[in-house]
Amino acid sequence: MLKRRDFIRGGLALGAAASLCGPASAATTDMRLFWFGSPARAERTLAVARLFEAANPGVKILGEVGGNDYWSKLTTMLAGGNAPDIFQLVPSRYADYAGRGAMLPLDDYIGPVIRTDRMMPEVMRLGQVRGVTYGVPLSINAFALLYDTVAFQQTGLTPPGRDTTWDDFARLCIEMSKAIDKKGVWAIGNAARYSYALEAFLVQRGKRLYREDGQIGFDVTDATDWYGYWDSLARNGGCVSAEVQALDKIQIDSNPMSTGHAVMAIAFSNMLVGYQALQKNPVGLTVLPVAQKGGPSGLFYKAGQQFGVAKTAKNPKLAAQFLDFFLNDIAAGKALGLERGMPINLDVRAAVAGTLNEVEKRSFDYIQSIADISGDYPPQVPVGAGELEERVYRAIADKLAFGQITPAEAGQTLVAQANQILQS
Incomplete structure (x- = not known):
């Protein structure tokens, strides 16, 4: 089994190899997706990317995986004008990147493209900074x-x-x-x-x-x-x-x-x-x-992680469509499981519940069990x-x-x- 530390040692080298279908041809639209995490997260994330490609012929998702150097790599790419179209963030750093002007405001896409009708009430607040939506929560978790x-x-x-x-x-x-x-x-x-x-x-x-x-x-x-x-x-x-x-x-x-x-x-x-x-x-x-x-x-429930879209994204609407797919598609939800946390779409959550192994079920049951003692969502972490x-x-x-x-x-x-x- 590939251990996490061995995976991280490979860093972005694995990310380069994770491009799903080789170099994008002139007839395709490619979109770069950058995240960090374990080999299991990489497998699940790339599985969702394949599903999205199948549903959107001509689109290629180029997956890149970061390790311990993820934040320095991301900062360098953003500063150098070589930002991935979509990148993963954590709540503690989310406002910092939004505050740098590196992320595209998504309010115009919330509703028309990124559907919220089956999501937990008010959960999209976890993607806001000073009232502006700069990204989406990928899941919820709790202490x-x-x-x-x-x-x-x-x-x-x-x-x-x-x-x-x-x-x-x-x-x-x-x-x-x-x-x-x-x-x-x-x-x-x-x-x-x-x-x-x-x-x-x-x-x-x-x-x-x-x-x-x-x-x-x-x-x-x-x-x-x-x-x-x-x-x-x-x-x-x-x-x-x-x-x-x-x-x-x-x-x-x-x-x-x-x-x-x-x-x-x-x-x-x-x-x-x-x-x-x-x-x-x-x-x-x-x-x-x-x-x-x-x-x-x-x-209280909080965002497990977030995805943001770079302000320089070549196709912002396509990026928003991917975020919608990641959050709202049943097959995507099953591929992701609970590795990043509990799905925020209630239909996806119900569908995922029947696919969990024994360990995942313990995490799922815990989130369900604390509903009666959990407080309000926290204020957004500041810059x-x-x-x-x-x-x-x-x-x-x-x-x-x-x-x-x-x-x-x-x-x-x-x-x-x-x-x-x-x-x-």
Whole structure:
């Protein structure tokens, strides 16, 4: 089996080989599609491209796959006037690319070309930046806590559930790490560096990571409490060491659970498939801990990923037609499955439900099960959030883990740097 790291090592070389039917002839219309992800994602994405070609004779989709250098490659292509017609984005970077003027506004295509009549209510808001639609959400997912079911069976401990508070969870992690009693293995990675975990923590407090006006939605006290929680957990042996956590590149294969250093991970629901592929034991998933029993879950549906259309796209309408096909075609939905997350078209979702394997069904059932405790869609991530992800969240958390700063200093630094970046 081709491992993800081997696939990434090939980077765009595989992308060049992924052109579906060789060089486009003069009689064809070619369109470049650029994305990142695992070999399984490549296979599923190219399968949809073939279906689109079959439905649109004379069209050739040239698939290109990026690896760890995806963002630098995309930025270089955009700056050099060599942008792919359609490219994949993540919520944390979406507004940055829209704000650069690199993406084509799609409002004129929403409805006439990109159909929305069978989509989840209001879901297209997840493709808007400052009221303008710059792309489409490819799926929805939600925060989740993944865990090794066998580890809990062997230790006799009970996995977290809806009533597990953050205090309960800390005690459980410390107890789990002791029960495992294996050098270099802890209950969980240090999630102080994950902005998405912080966001759930904040929503439980009635706040948000970002406000509607594009500024941070929390204060120094919130940030200090968050860092203090994980600092205490680390000091008491409940989460991985600083050295192990520093190796996590915020990807599935580098997470401490995947590298054998932890038995739990805070992630997204659609990532279950990827995590399970790297685990020999069945992986369960449940909700995140809560501030208090019966209080807000901190959960909400968010875009798994997005597609944007380059402002320089040679055939914008054709690109919009591909986005419509990707989202609304039943056969395309079956080819994609849940690898990127839950389909936003309700008819596609129903059709896909009967095709899922056992692992995918766990992810599907989880999304369905949290409908009663999920809140509103989040405000759009603002311009500058990508820089915060790259330069701030992880750097501060790692300094804290290595004992270079205190939780209070970490909280003050996060707020100061976030304000400076978002207000610039």
